[in-house]
Amino acid sequence: MLASAEAARFVLVSKAQLFKPKYPRSKERLIGPWALFFHQGGYHSIVRKLVQSSLSPESIRRLVPDIDAVASATLRSWDGHMLSTFHAMKEMSFDVGILIIFGEHLSKQRKNEIKRNYFIVDKGYNSFATSIPGTAYSNAIKARKRLGEILSEIMEERRENKTMEKDLLSCFLEWKNDKGERLSDNQISDNIFGVLYAAQDTTASVITWMVKYLHDDPKLLDAVKAEQMTIYKRNGCGSQQLQWAHTRKMPFTQRVISESLRMASIISFTYREAVADVEYKGYLIPKGWKVMPLFRNIHHSSEYFPDPHKFDPSRFKSSPKPNTFLPFGNGVHSCPGNELAKIEMFEVVGSHSEVEYSPFPIPKHGLQVRLWSTEQADGIAE
Ligand code: HEM
Structure with missing residues (x-):
């Protein structure tokens, strides 16, 4: 376990070729073995480029009005209801993920079918891996298979209708190398599912926090609100794209978002495995041993972030020391979805038309939320 910024950089960046993801x-089986997280080298870099191009600031800019509509609908659905912020945010980030992957042309019926099966997989992801019928894991395996079939049907339809869009699925379907080789259906569906999975819980949890x-800090909230109002008054609200440009x-x-990501x-960590015996500062990491860079420990070290347990956005007035702020990882596997995640965070914190700040961030007519404590990682405490 590596808890220093320097050691994490050694594994994730400078000697990345010696540590494979x-x-x-059990998790690889559920996501799908072709998903880019599990690969290194040529195949990884092809898939990564395709994912990156669909998640580039340019591509996201095009989708901002749709992302905005999804976020507004989620916030409206809170109106007067008692529900869990996390679950509402999961719905929102799922819808945004669907948008990035399939564009706007997925039928409601298909979307619901994907959603139903996706949430069965989600439920089984952290459960005990067993093939005993009826258990959460074996249900998840079945649902994952069904998802693969649904994705194959969608791919077939797109090929037949020759409808190519500017979404991630089309990027995957259109790609071929100079020998004319294409990605297989399994490769595409594992990566579609992988991106959907990577995009969902992560974004939903950070937004909830x-x-x-x-x-918890009304003064902070007032300051966020005041900043937004100043910018909108100065520049006018304009189009959603313009609003997005204003977020910059x-x-x-921005500092509140960074501090939320840090806190x-x-x-909390990622997994790698040494592909050869590796020496680090006199220590031997034997071939085949797991290596875990601990992002949370780095973010909560007083050496890098004084008074680390205090939520204090002002610490980001100056840039953190190099390689100490790694909410999106580092190196060749770092998160290609970071811009999208930040936009979703902005959408929630900055939906000035939907949220009343009085002084708490409440959707119109009141916000009732459930929060869960770190001690109860498995359960949800109100
Ligand atoms: C706040 C939200 C998010 C956080 C904190 C986050 C964090 C991370 C981290 C730490 C990694 C690196 C893992 C490693 O090195 O093993 C990663 C990878 C990845 N993330 Fe995210 N992520 C977020 C949102 C998203 C979104 C919205 C998407 C897609 C739409 C996404 C797609 C991916 C993918 C595809 C990878 C694998 C990249 C590769 O292996 O080359 N993430 N993410």
């Missing part, structure tokens, strides 16, 4: 087999941090001019909100550190 290695996840528990951010809502809690803002709720909101340093205070929550929802990806």
Whole structure:
């Protein structure tokens, strides 16, 4: 376990070729073995480029009005209801993931079918891996198979109708190398599912924590609100794209987002495996041993972040020391979805038309949320 910034950089960046990503087999089976997380080298870089191009700031800019509509619908659905912020945010990030992958042309029926099966997989992901029928894991395996079939049907339809869009699925379907080789259906569906999975819980958890941090500190919330109002008054609200451009001019909100990412550190660590004997500062990491860079420990070290347990966005007035702020990882496997995740965070914190700040961030007519404590990682406490 590596808890220093320097050691994490050694594994993830400078000697990345000596450490391959290695996840528990039960998880690999559920996501799909062709998903880019599990690969290194040529195949990884082809898939990664395709994912990156669909998640580039340019591509996201095009989708901002749709992302905005999804976020507004989620916030409206809170109106007067008692529900869990996390679950509402999961719905939202799922819908945004679907948008990035399939564009706007997925029928409601298909979307619901994907959603139903996706949430069965989600439920089984962290459960005990067994093939005993009726258990969460074996249900998840079945649902994952059904998802693969649904994705194959969608791919077939797109090929037949020759409908190519500017979404991630089309990027995968259109890709071929100079020998004319294409990605197989399995490769595409494992990566589609992988991106959907990577995009969902992560974004939903960080947003939930951010809502809690803002709720706990009304002064902070007022400052965020004041910054947004100043920018909108100065520039006018304009189109959603314009509003998005304005987010770049909101340093205070940016800092709140960074501090939420640091404090929550929802990806607490990642997995790698040494492909050869590796020596680090006199220690031997034997071939085949697992290596875990611990992002949370780095983010919560007082050496890098003084008074680390305090939520204090002002610490981001100056840039953190190199390689100490890694909410999106580092190196060749770092998160290609980071811009999208930040946009979703902005959408929630900055939906000035939907949220009343009085002084708490409440959807119109009141917000009732459930929060869960770190001690109860498995359960949800109100
Ligand atoms: C706040 C939200 C998010 C956080 C904190 C987060 C964090 C991370 C981290 C730490 C990694 C690196 C894992 C490693 O090195 O093993 C990663 C990888 C990845 N993330 Fe995210 N992520 C978020 C949102 C998203 C979104 C919205 C998407 C896609 C739409 C996404 C897609 C991916 C993919 C595809 C990878 C694998 C990249 C590769 O292996 O080359 N993530 N993410």
